[in-house]
Amino acid sequence: VEIHIVPDRLIHDPIAADCASPPSTGFAEVPASLLVEQMSEGFFATTADLVVTVFNGSAERLLGRRRQEIVGRGLFEAFPEVQGSVFQEHYERVLRTREALELEAYFGVAPYANWYAVRAFPIEAGLGVLFRVTTAQRAAQTELDTYRQNLEARVAERTRELEEAQAALRQAERLAAIGTLAAGLAPELNNPNGAGALAARKQRAPPTTPPPTA
Numbered sequence: 001v002e003i004h005i006v007p008d009r010l011i012h013d014p015i016a017a018d019c020a021s022p023p024s025t026g027f028a029e030v031p032a033s034l035l036v037e038q039m040s041e042g043f044f045a046t047t048a049d050l051v052v053t054v055f056n057g058s059a060e061r062l063l064g065r066r067r068q069e070i071v072g073r074g075l076f077e078a079f080p081e082v083q084g085s086v087f088q089e090h091y092e093r094v095l096r097t098r099e100a101l102e103l104e105a106y107f108g109v110a111p112y113a114n115w116y117a118v119r120a121f122p123i124e125a126g127l128g129v130l131f132r133v134t135t136a137q138r139a140a141q142t143e144l145d146t147y148r149q150n151l152e153a154r155v156a157e158r159t160r161e162l163e164e165a166q167a168a169l170r171q172a173e174r175l176a177a178i179g180t181l182a183a184g185l186a187p188e189l190n191n192p193n194g195a196g197a198l199a200a201r202k203q204r205a206p207p208t209t210p211p212p213t214a
Helices: 032-038 057-063 086-097 135-190 192-204
Strands: 002-006 042-047 052-055 100-107 114-122 126-133
Touching: 042 057, 057 126, 086 100, 086 114, 086 126, 114 135
Parallel strands: none
Antiparallel strands: 002 100, 042 052, 042 126, 100 114, 114 126
């Protein structure tokens, strides 16, 4: 489970914003409820007692539940599988501390078994939650990590093979040099006449005359 505390406090209720006087121009004229509905992320909002008040289309798609089954019910009544999970713990923490939290965690209970990236934050009415299913991204990252590890292992093995080959080549070059030297000496060492002639030449060498003394 990866958890991050987000220092900002998000106390703006996007649904309650519909009741405010609309601005005169620009992007802000779009109703907040419409923006929430168009999000690619799942979004739901609850009261301070965790009764669900908003459940957008992406939440329906990602969790396979219709909003008519969810809105107006307690969050853990609608989703009893979540009770006792890290998600319950952190939703209640956000309500208690009024600090936003981000976490990515695996939820292993069917039919919702998946990795989820979640941002939970306080709103005026209670709790807001944005979430994405990240199972595919996790699988892709795991595959990439495995590929990288295998590649690094192959590079290390190839490097070791090259180092061993270079060491063997250096050894072969040293042996070749010794062999060349031995081949040059072999005719005289292996031929008795040649060895005798060599000794005779040494014997016929004129003696060294000492310098005259005064």
